[in-house]
Amino acid sequence: MTLTQQIITIALCALGTMATRFLPFLLFSARRPTPRYIRYLGKVLPGAIFGMLVVYCLRSVDLLASSHGLPEAIAIAVVAALHLWKGQMLLSIAGGTICYMLLVQTVF
Amino acid sequence: MGAAFPHTIPIFAGFWFLGITYGVYMKVSGFSFWYPMLMSLTIFGGSLEFVAVSLLLGAFAPLQTLVVTLMLQARHLFYGIAMLDKFKGTGWKKVYLIFGMCDESFSINCSVEAPEGVDRGWFMFFVTLFNQLYWVTGATLGGVLGSLITFNTEGLDFAMTAMFVVIFLDQWRKEQHHAASLIGLGASLICLLLFGAEGFLLPTMACILALLTLLRRPMEREGEST
Numbered sequence: 001m002t003l004t005q006q007i008i009t010i011a012l013c014a015l016g017t018m019a020t021r022f023l024p025f026l027l028f029s030a031r032r033p034t035p036r037y038i039r040y041l042g043k044v045l046p047g048a049i050f051g052m053l054v055v056y057c058l059r060s061v062d063l064l065a066s067s068h069g070l071p072e073a074i075a076i077a078v079v080a081a082l083h084l085w086k087g088q089m090l091l092s093i094a095g096g097t098i099c100y101m102l103l104v105q106t107v108f
Numbered sequence: 109m110g111a112a113f114p115h116t117i118p119i120f121a122g123f124w125f126l127g128i129t130y131g132v133y134m135k136v137s138g139f140s141f142w143y144p145m146l147m148s149l150t151i152f153g154g155s156l157e158f159v160a161v162s163l164l165l166g167a168f169a170p171l172q173t174l175v176v177t178l179m180l181q182a183r184h185l186f187y188g189i190a191m192l193d194k195f196k197g198t199g200w201k202k203v204y205l206i207f208g209m210c211d212e213s214f215s216i217n218c219s220v221e222a223p224e225g226v227d228r229g230w231f232m233f234f235v236t237l238f239n240q241l242y243w244v245t246g247a248t249l250g251g252v253l254g255s256l257i258t259f260n261t262e263g264l265d266f267a268m269t270a271m272f273v274v275i276f277l278d279q280w281r282k283e284q285h286h287a288a289s290l291i292g293l294g295a296s297l298i299c300l301l302l303f304g305a306e307g308f309l310l311p312t313m314a315c316i317l318a319l320l321t322l323l324r325r326p327m328e329r330e331g332e333s334t
Contacts, residue, residue: 005168012174016174034189039186040327041182041320045288047276049182050292056296096273097264105262105263
């Protein structure tokens with residue numbers, strides 16, 4: 001990517017974000033009720049999007065490579081276990097990341 | 109200002125940790141500290157900024173960038189709807205309140221009432237400002253410190269995966285039924301197999317929107333019965 005393309009990419013991220021933050025204040029007044037379809041999407045979209053992002057993060061894992069995606073699978077299990085056990089976001093992220101770094105640097 | 113600060117202390121720890129991780133991640137991905145600094149200032153949305161690193165490393169794809177941004181940030185629409193009333197009458201501060209309405213600012217401003225005698229607008233303004241300050245300084249610091257790091261950072265990018273796994277789990281536990289989460293995972297996996305790692309995001313998002321729209325009736329009914 002050239003510098004101009006990078007700037008355009010970042011600007012699009014910023015503009016898109018601002019659109020989602022400002023739009024409700026431009027579209028809806030507190031008096032007018034929000035359309036049901038929009039409220040429905042608001043309820044169901046987050047779960048689907050974060051499911052997609054987990055897959056997006058793992059998109060380049062090659063199951064046929066020598067490690068067979070094992071470090072990723074183990075580290076995700078660690079993240080999930082820590083999170084279900086303690087419920088502290090930072091601990092879960094830090095624990096899983098350190099575990100993954102150890103795995104890819106020393107074991108696999 | 110004094111009233112707002114205590115509420116933001118937990119965010120401080122979180123934002124510095126994630127912000128520094130993000131800055132270091134950008135640095136080891138080959139970007140100078142200007143990138144995390146300016147991106148955290150202008151975008152001010154953690155999950156998108158992590159994704160933006162991969163977008164910047166890939167081929168230039170403006171349409172995909174915009175669609176990813178809109179889909180990923182769509183939740184702000186609903187924060188906004190929730191805050192329509194609360195931001196009313198805050199004058200010029202309203203523009204900044206909306207600009208800085210990230211997940212964390214929203215959750216504080218939505219759940220905490222300004223103490224008696226403290227102006228609501230200023231209270232929310234400082235909550236937002238403190239949060240952004242933490243995030244920008246963390247990200248910049250990470251970008252600067254990234255070059256001093258001598259240990260092996262291979263695998264640091266897993267922080268992003270871990271973050272999304274955690275958010276996904278939190279979502280999962282909040283849901284009455286898991287159809288939406290499963291649609292997200294399933295549609296992504298199928299599209300990844302069909303379209304490959306480079307171009308699977310757009311078709312995935314189209315599939316998710318289509319499936320959620322088609323399944324609206326049964327999902328709403330199920331949501332009401334539980």
